[in-house]
Every structure is written in C-alpha cells, then in structure tokens.
Amino acid sequence: MKLNSQIEQKIIQHTGSEIIIIKPVAGGCISDAFKLEMKSGESYFLKLNYIVADDMFIKEAHGLNELRKPAVIRIPTVILFENSFILMEYIETGAKTKNFFKDFGRKFAELHKFKGRSFGFYEDNFIGSNTQRNIPGNDEKDDWINFFYTKRLLAQYTLAEKNDYATPELTDGILALEKIIYKILAGNEEHPSLLHGDLWSGNYMADEKGAPVLIDPAVYYGHREADLAMTKLFGGFKPEFYSAYNECYPLSEGYEYREDIYKLYHVLNHLNLFGKGYYNQAMSIIKSYIK
Secondary structure (H helix, E strand, O other): OOOOOOHHHHHHHHHHOEEEEEEEEEOOOOEEEEEEEEEOEEEEEEEOOOOOOOOOHHHHHHHHHHHHOOOOOOOOOOEEEEEEEEEOOOOOOOOOOOOOHHHHHHHHHHOOOOOOHHHHHHHOOOEEOOOOOOOOOOOOOHHHHHHHHHHHHHHHHHHHHHHOOOHHHHHHHHHHHHHHHHHHOOOOOOOOOEEEEOEEEEEEEEEEOOOOOEOOOOOOOOOOOOOHHHHHHOOOOOHHHHHHHHHHHOOOOOOOHHHHHHHHHHHHHHHHHOOHHHHOOOOOOOOHOOO
C-alpha cells in the first residue's frame, strides 16, 4: 500500500524515520485507518480521508488533547495532524481485565470532575460527520438547559428540516419540548464537566495491559449526565461501570428520568446521518416527555 507522497514525506520529516510497513486496520466508518511501522521501531496509527470536512481531523486532535488534560484515563497521543489525516500513537488492542468496567467507570468519573468555566467549547466540532455546535451565546455560557436545547436539540432539528425529515409531528414535538425543557432538567445544576461527547462501545478500547482507552471524541464541556446517557443508547457497558462511577462521583436524584432527553440528541443525529429508521425512536422519546 502506498500513501500520498506529500503525506508520507510529512510523516517521515516529523517522526525522523522511514515508513517500513503500512497495514490497513479497523478505524471507523468514516475514514481509512492504517498501522504504520517505522524503521525506528515505533508504530503509529494513521487515519486518512480526503473528502471529509477540511477541519475534521484538526477538531479531533483538539478534542483528544483536551481529554488528556486531566490525566486520569489513557488517551492516544496526537503526533501530527492536517486537513486530510491525523497521526497518533499506535495502541495495541488487548483483552479487558477482570475489573475493566469497574476501573473504566471510576476513571470516567474522574474525567468528569475536570471542570470548565462555561458550557460548550472554544470551537465547533463534529458528532459523526455532522457539525456539533459548541460556541455558546452570551445567554448560554452559564445556562446548561438553554445551551442543551439550542445547541443540541434545536440544532439537530434544524438539520432535520434541511434533510426533509422534519414532519409536522416532529416540529410540534420539538416546540412542545421547548416549553417544558426547564422542568425536565431543573434541579440538578452543576459546573460544566469535560465530556467525551460520543461515548458508545465503538469509541473505547482496552490497551495492551487491558486498561480503558478513549478514542474518537466529540469533546465539549457540559452536564455529565449527557455523557452517561449516550453510553446506554446502544449498550456495551456492564453494570460495574455505572456502580463504580456512582461510587466515585454520585449522580443527582432523578437522573434516570433525564437520561432519555439526552439520548434524544444522539437519536436525532442518527436520523440526520442514517435516515428515517431513527424517526420513530426520536418521536417515542419526545412523546414520553410531552404526554
């Protein structure tokens, strides 16, 4: 396999070593991924895509670097990134330890203890291949509920309108949620936590020692319940993950009731990414709150 000569030269120049072997590896549904074995003996993970948004890998690199700040859970080190590629340390996939999910839950709680000054992030980034709106308005910096409704639910609804998925039923549902969103989410106010933003079973792994690693983030600062709700949307997390999390950083009463409103953001995003197969699930969540 041959890389684009310009990209290859940039990698060689930055790492100071020649590329000996290029092996295709699993890397997600959006980009091509490769393991690069270098003459120096080092190995790197390369994600490559010439047709994604110009800044997708730049935003991914910024998100990974943000997640490294608390130093509580392993995050791949970013080596080099440009518009069409991102180069990271190569982390060998290992077998999960016996206490993997307990360790994961505790470390994820520690990640959420790392706080920001306002909700959102200094730049917009991506949730899948859709833009995730992170830059808060003046009235949203200190107001999680307004931020979540505007930058998450309403932003996805606006995209659904553009994609011709916004039926009158969905429109009425989103407007009805606007009237009661403060009632749904009130009473559990917290300072903004550092969030992975898109944590499902495909976005974590076990390293060579069996310890948890976070990958492919959609980083912002928000309410930590939003991160946990996403983990329950598609499964892949054992009960020990949640019990360990709650022991380390207990959740406020009523979080079970609020879970689905946070799931709705991701269901609407999947509607916009993959089509009408997610419409009924979105409406089911909406109706459960406005009944």
